[in-house]
Amino acid sequence: MDTQQILTKVCDYMNDLVPFQRQVGFEITKFNADKSELKFRWQDELMGNVPQRMLHGGVTSTALDTAGGLVAIAGMVSRLENPSESYLMERLSRCGTIDLRVDYLRPGRGSEFIASATIIRSGNKVAVARMELHNQEGMHIAFGTGTYLVG
Amino acid sequence: MDTQQILTKVCDYMNDLVPFQRQVGFEITKFNADKSELKFRWQDELMGNVPQRMLHGGVTSTALDTAGGLVAIAGMVSRLENPSESYLMERLSRCGTIDLRVDYLRPGRGSEFIASATIIRSGNKVAVARMELHNQEGMHIAFGTGTYLVG
Amino acid sequence: MDTQQILTKVCDYMNDLVPFQRQVGFEITKFNADKSELKFRWQDELMGNVPQRMLHGGVTSTALDTAGGLVAIAGMVSRLENPSESYLMERLSRCGTIDLRVDYLRPGRGSEFIASATIIRSGNKVAVARMELHNQEGMHIAFGTGTYLVG
Amino acid sequence: MDTQQILTKVCDYMNDLVPFQRQVGFEITKFNADKSELKFRWQDELMGNVPQRMLHGGVTSTALDTAGGLVAIAGMVSRLENPSESYLMERLSRCGTIDLRVDYLRPGRGSEFIASATIIRSGNKVAVARMELHNQEGMHIAFGTGTYLVG
Numbered sequence: 001m002d003t004q005q006i007l008t009k010v011c012d013y014m015n016d017l018v019p020f021q022r023q024v025g026f027e028i029t030k031f032n033a034d035k036s037e038l039k040f041r042w043q044d045e046l047m048g049n050v051p052q053r054m055l056h057g058g059v060t061s062t063a064l065d066t067a068g069g070l071v072a073i074a075g076m077v078s079r080l081e082n083p084s085e086s087y088l089m090e091r092l093s094r095c096g097t098i099d100l101r102v103d104y105l106r107p108g109r110g111s112e113f114i115a116s117a118t119i120i121r122s123g124n125k126v127a128v129a130r131m132e133l134h135n136q137e138g139m140h141i142a143f144g145t146g147t148y149l150v151g
Numbered sequence: 152m153d154t155q156q157i158l159t160k161v162c163d164y165m166n167d168l169v170p171f172q173r174q175v176g177f178e179i180t181k182f183n184a185d186k187s188e189l190k191f192r193w194q195d196e197l198m199g200n201v202p203q204r205m206l207h208g209g210v211t212s213t214a215l216d217t218a219g220g221l222v223a224i225a226g227m228v229s230r231l232e233n234p235s236e237s238y239l240m241e242r243l244s245r246c247g248t249i250d251l252r253v254d255y256l257r258p259g260r261g262s263e264f265i266a267s268a269t270i271i272r273s274g275n276k277v278a279v280a281r282m283e284l285h286n287q288e289g290m291h292i293a294f295g296t297g298t299y300l301v302g
Numbered sequence: 303m304d305t306q307q308i309l310t311k312v313c314d315y316m317n318d319l320v321p322f323q324r325q326v327g328f329e330i331t332k333f334n335a336d337k338s339e340l341k342f343r344w345q346d347e348l349m350g351n352v353p354q355r356m357l358h359g360g361v362t363s364t365a366l367d368t369a370g371g372l373v374a375i376a377g378m379v380s381r382l383e384n385p386s387e388s389y390l391m392e393r394l395s396r397c398g399t400i401d402l403r404v405d406y407l408r409p410g411r412g413s414e415f416i417a418s419a420t421i422i423r424s425g426n427k428v429a430v431a432r433m434e435l436h437n438q439e440g441m442h443i444a445f446g447t448g449t450y451l452v453g
Numbered sequence: 454m455d456t457q458q459i460l461t462k463v464c465d466y467m468n469d470l471v472p473f474q475r476q477v478g479f480e481i482t483k484f485n486a487d488k489s490e491l492k493f494r495w496q497d498e499l500m501g502n503v504p505q506r507m508l509h510g511g512v513t514s515t516a517l518d519t520a521g522g523l524v525a526i527a528g529m530v531s532r533l534e535n536p537s538e539s540y541l542m543e544r545l546s547r548c549g550t551i552d553l554r555v556d557y558l559r560p561g562r563g564s565e566f567i568a569s570a571t572i573i574r575s576g577n578k579v580a581v582a583r584m585e586l587h588n589q590e591g592m593h594i595a596f597g598t599g600t601y602l603v604g
Contacts, residue, residue: 019198020207023174047170051244056171057216061251062209069208093202098579099552099600100212100253101403103430103447105423120445121407125578125604126551128405130445143422143432145405145447147552147600151578249428250401250449252554254581254598256574271596272558276427276453277400279556281596294573294583296556296598298401298449302427321500322509325476349472353546358473359522360515363553367510395504402514404553 003078006088007031010077014070024062028070030116033078036070037116038063048108055108055141060133064144065100067115068129072148075122096149098126103143110135117146125151154229157239158182161228165221175213179221181267184229187221188267189214199259206259206292211284215295216251218266219280223299226273247300249277254294261286268297276302305380308390309333312379316372326364330372332418335380338372339418340365350410357410357443362435366446367402369417370431374450377424398451400428405445412437419448427453456531459541460484463530467523477515481523483569486531489523490569491516501561508561508594513586516568517597518553521582524570525601528580551579551600558595563588570599578604 001009011031014021021038024046030037040046040063048056073095080088114134121128131144152160162182165172172189175197181188191197191214199207224246231239265285272279282295303311313333316323323340326348332339342348342365350358375397382390416436423430433446454462464484467474477499483490493499493516501509526548533541567587574581584597 017201018207019196019201020210021199023196024209045170045174048172049244049247050168050170051240056169056213057220057248057251058175058209058213059171061212061216061253062207065208065212089202093200096200097208097253097255098574098581099255099598100208100251101447101554102212102248102251103422103449104248104250105430120405121551126602128407128551143447145403145445145552147405149579151604249423249430250447252403252598254573254600256581271556272400277451279400279558294598296401296554296596298556300428302453319503320509321498321503322512323501325498326511347472347476350474351546351549352470352472353542358471358515359518359550359553360477360511361473363514363518363555364509364511367514371510391504395502398502399510399555399557401557402510402553402555404514404550406550406552 006077007074010092021066024059026063026066031070031074033075035116035118036067036074037114038067038070039112039114042111052107053109057104060104060108060142061100061102063113063115063133064102064131064142065097065146067117068131068144068146069097069148071117071119071129072127072150075119075127076150098147098149100146101144105143106139106141108141110137110139112136157228158225161243172217175210177214177217182221182225184226186267186269187218187225188265189218189221190263190265193262203258204260208255211255211259211293212251212253214264214266214284215253215282215293216248216297218268219282219295219297220248220299222268222270222280223278223301226270226278227301249298249300251297252295256294257290257292259292261288261290263287308379309376312394323368326361328368333372333376335377337418337420338369338376339416340369340372341414341416344413354409355411359406362406362410362444363402363404365415365417365435366404366433366444367399367448369419370433370446370448371399371450373419373421373431374429374452377421377429378452400449400451402448403446407445408441408443410443412439414438459530460527463545474519477512479519484523484527486528488569488571489520489527490567491520491523492565492567495564505560506562510557513557513561513595514553514555516566516586517555517584517595518550518599520568520570521584521597521599522550522601524572524582525580525603528572528575529603549602551602553599554597556596558593561594563590565589
């Protein structure tokens with residue numbers, strides 16, 4: 001498999017088989033080492049502040065953490081040369097978030113939300129990503145920064 | 152209503168009527184200005200890393216953000232003197248997370264999880280809380296720090 | 303005094319009379335509510351890593367915290383209407399950093415450094431700023447985010 | 454050299470030869486893998502808020518970053534088996550802060566300050582430390598969390 005085939009395979013895996021991401025309704029729409037993105041639709045189940053009909057802060061942090069993890073994983077995968085499937089799965093299972101910061105800027109309101117991520121520090125062991133959450137009108141809802149173990 | 156009655160009322164409200172907290176399965180077990188706590192049980196739907204059967208990082212961040220919000224809100228409520236119900240609801244609806252940091256320390260494995268929070272900086276406008284996530288065996292899974300608008 | 307005169311006065315005060323900023327060699331070069339900036343020159347006294355001749359991480363965090371404080375203060379000052387000097391000083395003396403995050407991206411090397419800041423969340427009580435540190439060649443050394451009490 | 458001799462040597466090096474730490478007046482008083490500590494005395498040069506005679510926030514962040522780096526480095530050094538001096542110096546020169554969070558809790562006032570650090574996540578590549586700053590009366594001034602590259 002070449003890099004693009006591996007990325008497609010990993011993306012399908014993460015879209016179909018990560019239970020909590022399915023429950024919240026995330027769909028990965030971009031998955032590469034430069035930029036990764038996911039989308040999800042408003043559902044009443046995602047509310048935290050009911051009087052104001054806003055997303056729960058945990059939905060926002062989950063979306064940002066996931067988007068940052070995607071771009072960190074895409075970078076790691078892109079550096080592998082012709083890995084076996086078992087080696088690929090082992091590398092994926094060892095990736096994880098070390099720390100996360102979320103800055104909540106505006107109320108989480110909208111019909112659809114896009115979480116996007118880019119890498120600001122890359123390395124063989126640790127990657128740092130910067131993330132943003134916007135709604136369908138481009139309103140900027142939150143910033144995030146995550147440090148990920150990829151080694 | 153005295154402070155304890157208000158706290159009980161707000162706690163019931165948050166246990167029953169915050170959709171995303173119900174979906175993840177949070178139950179508030181302590182709600183006061185000194186310390187607040189919530190519990191939730193393992194469910195396969197909460198997994199992020201399937202090969203390792205670990206909680207999604209977003210479940211951890213949601214639990215920590217919620218626990219920190221609880222202790223910040225309990226502090227705000229405790230300082231109100233005999234508020235009307237409508238004033239109380241208005242104050243609650245204006246509370247929110249300003250920023251959150253999560254440090255992931257150990258794999259999120261267990262049958263039950265406890266997120267607890269204490270206040271490290273209190274004020275009329277802004278409160279800062281420190282949070283921890285443990286499993287049923289006392290294993291320390293994550294640290295968190297949150298800054299909350301309570302004014 | 304109009305807003306621009308007040309900003310100039312506060313900027314002069316902070317350039318001349320904040321001891322630690324003088325010790326590190328900061329010079330404020332832009333001070334307004336949209337963007338604020340400071341510069342400082344390399345000095346051997348600012349080194350942390352001697353074999354690699356890099357800035358101490360504390361110099362970087364000091365520069366970012368200061369730049370974020372500047373833009374938060376400039377925003378607060380710009381919203382005052384014709385304040386007396388004593389009221390202005392009282393408001394300034396109550397401003398402070400609530401929390402700060404610094405992401406170290408590249409080695410702190412160069413002959414001159416520029417720390418710049420913009421506001422990402424503004425309010426009467428709390429402002430959140432995003433900061434960057436670059437060297438004279440435009441190399442991006444660090445990101446920062448700070449939450450400031452301005453009320 | 455055994456581990457204790459190496460730690461003593463590294464501690465002396467860092468007390469004597471890190472310019473910015475000397476300028477601020479840090480003295481390392483504990484340097485091991487369980488807990489590390491530094492002290493410094495009040496000097497007017499360290500002020501940020503002059504009317505209130507408080508430490509500059511950058512002094513606090515520098516002290517916390519340094520204390521966290523100490524405990525991370527002590528852990529790394531303790532895992533080396535009989536390293537040559539050149540290998541030890543090479544390892545030290547590659548250590549650095551990845552990210553730092555500081556929570557400012559109370560005004561930085563006092564005659565002497567102690568910054569202490571413990572490890573909350575350890576690894577061969579990355580260590581996470583939690584730090585605290587207190588004054589000579591035990592007043593808790595700030596919390597910090599730092600992620601350090603040690604690999």
